Amino acid sequence: MNIVILAAGQGKRMHSNLPKVLHPLAGKALVQHVIDTARSLDPQTLCLVYGHGGEVVRTRIDAPDLIWVLQDPQLGTGHAVMQALPHLKDAAITLVLYGDVPLIQAETLQRLVHEARDALAILTVELADPSGYGRIVRNAGGDVLRIVEQKDASAEERAIREVNTGIVALPTARLAEWLGRLSNDNAQQEYYLTDIVAMAVADGEPIRTAQPQGAWEMLGVNSKVQLAELERIQQRRTAERLMEQGVRLADPARIDVRGELVCGRDVFIDVNCVFEGRVVLEEAVEIGPACVLKNACIGAGSRLAAFSHIEDAIVGPDGVIGPFARLRPGTELAAGVHVGNFVELKNSKFAAKSKANHLAYVGDAIVGSRVNIGAGTITCNYDGANKYQTIIEDDAFIGSDTQLVAPVTVGRGATLGAGTTLTRDAPPDMLTVSRARQVSIPGWKRPQKTKK
Ligand code: UD1
Numbered sequence: 001m002n003i004v005i006l007a008a009g010q011g012k013r014m015h016s017n018l019p020k021v022l023h024p025l026a027g028k029a030l031v032q033h034v035i036d037t038a039r040s041l042d043p044q045t046l047c048l049v050y051g052h053g054g055e056v057v058r059t060r061i062d063a064p065d066l067i068w069v070l071q072d073p074q075l076g077t078g079h080a081v082m083q084a085l086p087h088l089k090d091a092a093i094t095l096v097l098y099g100d101v102p103l104i105q106a107e108t109l110q111r112l113v114h115e116a117r118d119a120l121a122i123l124t125v126e127l128a129d130p131s132g133y134g135r136i137v138r139n140a141g142g143d144v145l146r147i148v149e150q151k152d153a154s155a156e157e158r159a160i161r162e163v164n165t166g167i168v169a170l171p172t173a174r175l176a177e178w179l180g181r182l183s184n185d186n187a188q189q190e191y192y193l194t195d196i197v198a199m200a201v202a203d204g205e206p207i208r209t210a211q212p213q214g215a216w217e218m219l220g221v222n223s224k225v226q227l228a229e230l231e232r233i234q235q236r237r238t239a240e241r242l243m244e245q246g247v248r249l250a251d252p253a254r255i256d257v258r259g260e261l262v263c264g265r266d267v268f269i270d271v272n273c274v275f276e277g278r279v280v281l282e283e284a285v286e287i288g289p290a291c292v293l294k295n296a297c298i299g300a301g302s303r304l305a306a307f308s309h310i311e312d313a314i315v316g317p318d319g320v321i322g323p324f325a326r327l328r329p330g331t332e333l334a335a336g337v338h339v340g341n342f343v344e345l346k347n348s349k350f351a352a353k354s355k356a357n358h359l360a361y362v363g364d365a366i367v368g369s370r371v372n373i374g375a376g377t378i379t380c381n382y383d384g385a386n387k388y389q390t391i392i393e394d395d396a397f398i399g400s401d402t403q404l405v406a407p408v409t410v411g412r413g414a415t416l417g418a419g420t421t422l423t424r425d426a427p428p429d430m431l432t433v434s435r436a437r438q439v440s441i442p443g444w445k446r447p448q449k450t451k452k
């Protein structure tokens with residue numbers, strides 16, 4: 001099979017500097033959805049017809065196997081396919097897809113391509129409101145006669161609810177022949193791909209049709225309003241798939257998955273969470289409301305309370321995280337770690353059962369087991385030029401409002417008194433304090449306001 005993806009249109013109605021097909025849907029460029037679906041069909045050739053902003057598209061799309069075909073100027077859908085023709089394998093079937101129709105499903109395309117073995121096959125759909133689309137005109141016997149564009153349709157034809165999705169498949173030799181006969185003798189002076197339908201009829205060729213599972217598959221993106229509509233459709237489908245796998249969602253309309261979310265059994269996700277990149281939630285994980293997770297793995301039985309933000313981090317099993325916790329890249333927590341409100345961790349490893357429950361910054365640190373990090377603790381890991389590591393060994397107790405001026409090590413079982421500014425290593429098992437001794441001055445009087 002050859003696949004040609006048309007993506008040369010400007011997308012004026014997006015009112016954006018970004019080429020239309022690069023706008024994200026569920027965290028992935030529109031055209032990347034189409035490329036991924038196309039690839040799953042294992043085509044021999046995969047062509048992408050680009051135009052406006054094409055160079056930007058080329059740099060942003062990951063597709064080593066893609067044949068890039070420039071269409072300049074853009075003279076219509078038929079003209080676009082013509083540009084790809086020299087790259088297509090003659091003996092194969094060619095399938096035409098659209099870079100701005102991202103929800104089309106592989107299973108639907110397989111059925112269409114099956115119909116195209118020896119015929120022109122058109123993907124059509126019945127719409128309650130067909131306005132704007134080309135209508136499928138059939139004879140009394142049900143055979144397709146032609147496609148009539150909205151502008152050219154009679155009142156009777158406009159009442160037809162079966163429309164052209166634009167997606168077609170056909171033997172490449174026939175495609176080449178018909179494209180060669182296209183003319184631009186129409187109102188827009190464009191070469192319409194749809195005109196091949198009338199040619200097939202004139203040549204006495206059979207025309208077959210296939211329908212998608214759902215009409216939503218053929219929806220295109222021409223505006224930000226439509227982009228948002230498709231986003232909701234895609235998110236709804238993802239939510240349903242998660243629930244079918246056993247995930248409990250507080251509200252399937254209030255979850256956004258912009259990547260891959262893999263869940264174990266009995267996972268619960270509260271409202272308004274956003275998942276980006278690849279996120280794994282192991283068995284019985286509970287995610288509180290309004291959490292953001294990007295490229296993260298949350299171990300079995302862990303609980304994330306509301307408003308936690310986790311990126312490029314690993315939380316071990318039975319963790320208790322948040323509310324308002326921030327785990328930045330390179331955070332790795334072993335089993336049973338507690339990270340409380342307004343705690344920021346970066347590039348730090350915590351061994352089992354350590355806790356930082358309130359208001360702390362721990363960066364570039366290695367923390368042992370059963371360590372308690374008090375409120376207001378800060379690792380001073382950055383001197384303005386370089387970053388240094390802090391090591392806190394097993395069973396250490398870091399008193400509140402402590403600054404650990406890295407590089408520095410707190411020995412096993414050491415205790416740091418509250419308010420300590422640690423600039424040298426703290427020996428194991430001892431109390432280290434660095435604050436001035438407390439004094440009380442008897443007879444001291446508060447200053448009085450002088451009388452004028
Ligand atoms: C087309 C169909 C119409 C169908 C509708 C479905 C034609 C003549 N009409 O109309 O029957 O109901 O799609 O959405 O085909 N493109 C190029 N190069 C060009 C022109 C277009 O690459 O020179 C690409 C666009 O980027 C877009 C797609 O082809 O992805 C469709 O083009 P568009 O102009 O939107 O066609 P419609 O008028 O919507």
Ligand code: CA
Pocket residue numbers: 220222
């Ligand atoms: Ca369109």
